[in-house]
Amino acid sequence: MRVPDWLTRSPEEQIEYDVDVLFGAWPAHPEDPDLRTVRRHLGRSGIQHALAISTRGALFDAAAGNAETLQAAGSGVGGPEFIPVGTVDLRDAVGVGERLDELVDQGVRCLRLFTLQQGVQGATPAYEHVVGEAVARGMVLLQDGDPRTFGPVLAGRGADVVFLDLHVYLLTDFLLIARDEPGFRATTRMLSSPDGIERVVETVGAEHLVFGSRTPFMDVSPQTLRLRYARIDPGDRALIAGGNVKALLGKVG
Numbered sequence: 001m002r003v004p005d006w007l008t009r010s011p012e013e014q015i016e017y018d019v020d021v022l023f024g025a026w027p028a029h030p031e032d033p034d035l036r037t038v039r040r041h042l043g044r045s046g047i048q049h050a051l052a053i054s055t056r057g058a059l060f061d062a063a064a065g066n067a068e069t070l071q072a073a074g075s076g077v078g079g080p081e082f083i084p085v086g087t088v089d090l091r092d093a094v095g096v097g098e099r100l101d102e103l104v105d106q107g108v109r110c111l112r113l114f115t116l117q118q119g120v121q122g123a124t125p126a127y128e129h130v131v132g133e134a135v136a137r138g139m140v141l142l143q144d145g146d147p148r149t150f151g152p153v154l155a156g157r158g159a160d161v162v163f164l165d166l167h168v169y170l171l172t173d174f175l176l177i178a179r180d181e182p183g184f185r186a187t188t189r190m191l192s193s194p195d196g197i198e199r200v201v202e203t204v205g206a207e208h209l210v211f212g213s214r215t216p217f218m219d220v221s222p223q224t225l226r227l228r229y230a231r232i233d234p235g236d237r238a239l240i241a242g243g244n245v246k247a248l249l250g251k252v253g
Contacts (some may be wrong), residue, residue, distance in 0.1 A: 015047045016242020019083075019110075019142065019211030020164050020187055022066075023072065024055035026088070033216040035082075036074050038099060042080045045220040047213070051110055051245070053085040058114040059118040059237070062089045062099075070106055081223060083249070085110045090118045093126035098132045104137055109249060115150070123153040137157045140248055146170065147186065151177045159183050159246060164212055168193045178204045187212030188227055188240065197230040197240070206236035212243050 023038045033041075042050055051073065057065020066086050073084040086103040088096050090113065100111070111134045113120075113127075120127050129197035131154065134141060140160045143150050147163045147170060154161050155177060166174050178184045185208050191197050200209050211227060212218045227240060 014226075014241065015045070015211050017048045017049045017051065017211065017245035018042065018080075018213050018215065019162055019210050019245060020189065021050040021052040021215045022055050022058075022217065023052060024068070025059070026055050026217060027059075028203050038216050039080060041080075041216055041220070045213075045215075045224055047220070048242070049081045049083055049245075050215070051085050052082045052088060053131075057087040058112075058117045062087050064094075066103065066108075070108070083110075084108050085112050087112045087114060087129060088132060090115065090120045090124075090126055093129045096130050097221055099134055100137055100139065104139070109138075110140045113144065115143070115145045128153065131157070131159070138251075144212050147177065148173045151181075151184070154184075155181055160251070161185065162187065162210060162212070164189070164214075166190055168196045174218045175200065176205045178208045182207070184208060185210050185244065186243055189214055189218065189223055190244060192222075192226070195231075197227065198232060201230075201232050201236050206232065206239045207244055209240045211241055 021038065021042065023033055023035055050070065052182070054065040054068035054072065056068055069084045069086065073082045086108040088099055088111070115127070131141065135157050140162065141154070142164055143154070144160050144164045147166055151174070160183040163174065163184070163186040167190045171191070173188055187210055187213050188197055197209065213223055227237065230237065
């Protein structure tokens with residue numbers, strides 16, 4: 001029996017949870033990564049659990065995408081465990097409460113908002129309605145786009161939010177928002193400066209960072225290495241590599 005890759009890695013190398021994983025067709029990508037390919041890719045990188053979502057929900061049909069995601073989470077096709085992430089179409093927000101109830105009833109605890117793909121550039125009435133309904137149900141929001149645009153809209157709601165596109169150039173703004181919002185977190189994916197991760201840990205704490213790779217559309221290796229060699233305490237590294245997400249899922253489960 002083959003030993004999983006993550007079991008052979010040191011604690012500094014292991015990633016317990018990756019919050020930013022997709023599978024399926026994507027514009028301008030040369031291939032459409034299927035489940036088996038994505039799982040194999042994650043496994044080689046020592047990732048144990050993936051918060052994953054079908055791209056169909058973002059680009060074509062939210063309901064069909066959610067169905068694919070739920071099927072993938074229970075498929076058992078080798079590699080890391082898939083934890084389903086749901087989505088809705090932000091351009092069709094009427095009746096979204098019922099759709100969110102269906103997701104929650106099926107065990108989905110995270111909602112990914114594809115504002116970039118769906119042309120939502122700020123606090124539209126539909127966006128605010130969806131956010132309000134999701135927060136009322138205790139769902140964790142996975143938010144794409146500029147944190148400076150969506151952070152102020154999400155602030156003051158008691159929301160648990162993971163910003164998926166925090167660039168190191170925007171770090172100061174995120175730190176200023178996050179110090180007053182314990183539920184705001186960001187992925188390490190674009191914190192590529194020599195001290196990006198360290199600045200977050202020193203300023204607002206490791207509780208505000210999680211690991212997210214954007215697999216299969218980004219290379220995982222530089223991101224795992226950056227976290228491995230970050231000049232932070234092992235306990236903080238463990239929080240970022242999975243402890244924070246595990247606590248989040250336990251909170252809403």
